[in-house]
Amino acid sequence: YKFWKTQPVAKFDEKIDKEGPIDSLKTPADIPDEPSPLLNDFEWVTIDLNKEDEMKQVESLLYEHYVEDQDATFRFAYSSRFFEWALKPPGWRHEYHVGVRVRSTGKLVAFISGIPSLLRVRNNKVPSVEINFLCIHKKLRSKRLAPVLIKEITRRVNKNDIWQALYTSGAVLPTPVSTCRYTHRPLNWEKLYEVGFSSLPAGVTKSQMIAKYALPSSTKTPGLRKMVPEDAAQVLELYNKFQAKYDLVQEFTKDELVHWLCGPDTQRDLEDKDKVIVSYVVEQDGKITDFFSFYLLPFTVLNNSKYDRLNVAYLFYYATDAGLDGKDDAVLAKRLSSLIGDALVVTKNLKIDVFNALTSQDNTLFLKDLKFGNGDAFLNFYLFNYKAFPIKGGIDPETKELDPVSRSGVGVVML
Ligand SMILES: CCCCCCCCCCCCCC(=O)SCCNC(=O)CCNC(=O)[C@H](O)C(C)(C)COP(=O)(O)OP(=O)(O)OC[C@H]1O[C@@H](n2cnc3c(N)ncnc32)[C@H](O)[C@@H]1OP(=O)(O)O
Numbered sequence: 001y002k003f004w005k006t007q008p009v010a011k012f013d014e015k016i017d018k019e020g021p022i023d024s025l026k027t028p029a030d031i032p033d034e035p036s037p038l039l040n041d042f043e044w045v046t047i048d049l050n051k052e053d054e055m056k057q058v059e060s061l062l063y064e065h066y067v068e069d070q071d072a073t074f075r076f077a078y079s080s081r082f083f084e085w086a087l088k089p090p091g092w093r094h095e096y097h098v099g100v101r102v103r104s105t106g107k108l109v110a111f112i113s114g115i116p117s118l119l120r121v122r123n124n125k126v127p128s129v130e131i132n133f134l135c136i137h138k139k140l141r142s143k144r145l146a147p148v149l150i151k152e153i154t155r156r157v158n159k160n161d162i163w164q165a166l167y168t169s170g171a172v173l174p175t176p177v178s179t180c181r182y183t184h185r186p187l188n189w190e191k192l193y194e195v196g197f198s199s200l201p202a203g204v205t206k207s208q209m210i211a212k213y214a215l216p217s218s219t220k221t222p223g224l225r226k227m228v229p230e231d232a233a234q235v236l237e238l239y240n241k242f243q244a245k246y247d248l249v250q251e252f253t254k255d256e257l258v259h260w261l262c263g264p265d266t267q268r269d270l271e272d273k274d275k276v277i278v279s280y281v282v283e284q285d286g287k288i289t290d291f292f293s294f295y296l297l298p299f300t301v302l303n304n305s306k307y308d309r310l311n312v313a314y315l316f317y318y319a320t321d322a323g324l325d326g327k328d329d330a331v332l333a334k335r336l337s338s339l340i341g342d343a344l345v346v347t348k349n350l351k352i353d354v355f356n357a358l359t360s361q362d363n364t365l366f367l368k369d370l371k372f373g374n375g376d377a378f379l380n381f382y383l384f385n386y387k388a389f390p391i392k393g394g395i396d397p398e399t400k401e402l403d404p405v406s407r408s409g410v411g412v413v414m415l
């Protein structure tokens, strides 16, 4: 850890006595006005995501060079439409969209991004940024460029008097504040089998697997309907009450909640199947008692003769007033199984192939019941320049199996 050893992050197995910033003596005046030097052939740029061609360049860089599964069978296919949502929430800043170009050709070869976020870590409010989409062209890997990108976005963020960050990664780095497990609920099992994601257990036929994952064609929750921006005040109140139980939470203004759950203004009138974010509420007697949301982010299927794309939905934020008294988990589990069960029906009808969820939030209460299978990968949550006691990730630390009893303290969902 030649780079991470030099950063204000908790060292591995470091015992901490209290929670809070690690470095807290700097002010923006201490921060350099200039970026670190790059190798001569390269130059720093601020990407202007309001320019279609620059948005396209970010999309293309990540389309070819972003996160793959370890067998290099699938790669995330983030689109410009997704970045309009993920990288331009209320309060977004151009300077947090950092690129590296080849000086002579202008080719974009690296990117890293940040968005402003007000975190709550247990009882402390932590103004921060969420760092995501760190990507270096495959031909420029293992040249220590990642630390340079991380230092540059840190410099730009510090200049604005922000000193903490939240990020996730499959990579193991010093030091996760929480670790969650990937889980998957097949919707189109046959396609998952044909692309090599799902396997056929011994002694089971394909039609038995297809029957196992069958779903009703319509939802069952009375009062379930699509969310509209006018619902935001009630949804925000419900979200805040429901998320109060978690240790790591992203706090939203009403405008931020509308952005994250209803999408950018420009995408409001799209059909659900073309949206990046889909949200539903349950309204009973004029009162919103529940909501759920999921985002749509496909995978490119690498070298498969029949399919080149996998349609994936990811569970995003949800809440129900069934769980607010915190007394009876059985009532909460039953309500969530029914609610998220309807989310499966909605995504199946949108021709989604698999519905993904982490073991965060209250998910371990319903994952088994709804036939989510455990993935073989984990997502680590990290805080930059902030010491925090470990936060439960919904899995048993030893066995890595789901932990429906102590559940998770992670309320935030990263894209
Ligand atoms: C206050 C504001 C603070 C803001 C900043 C907060 C921190 C944000 C941190 C970033 C959050 C990102 C969140 C996401 O986007 S996670 C998604 C990351 N992107 C991908 O996985 C896409 C495909 N992979 C690549 O593009 C490259 O492999 C990347 C760019 C990932 C590394 O490039 P490369 O493979 O060419 O390596 P290197 O030679 O340049 O550098 C090697 C050094 O980099 C450390 N490394 C490797 N992978 C990661 C990683 N995912 N997070 C943090 N550090 C990482 C590694 O431990 C080593 O350091 P050390 O072991 O020597 O110490």
Ligand SMILES: Cc1c(COc2ccc(F)c(F)c2F)oc2cccc(OCCCNCc3cccnc3)c12
Residues within 6 Å of the ligand: 067, 069, 074, 168, 169, 170, 171, 181, 182, 183, 184, 192, 195, 197, 299, 310, 312, 314, 354, 356, 357, 358, 375, 379, 414, 415
């Ligand atoms: C990613 C991901 C997976 C992998 O899922 C599949 C992989 C291959 C498939 F063929 C397939 F059908 C999957 F569903 O299952 C998940 C379950 C819950 C949440 C998941 O990802 C949350 C979004 C992670 N942000 C992207 C990212 C990923 C790694 C590091 N940094 C950022 C995932």
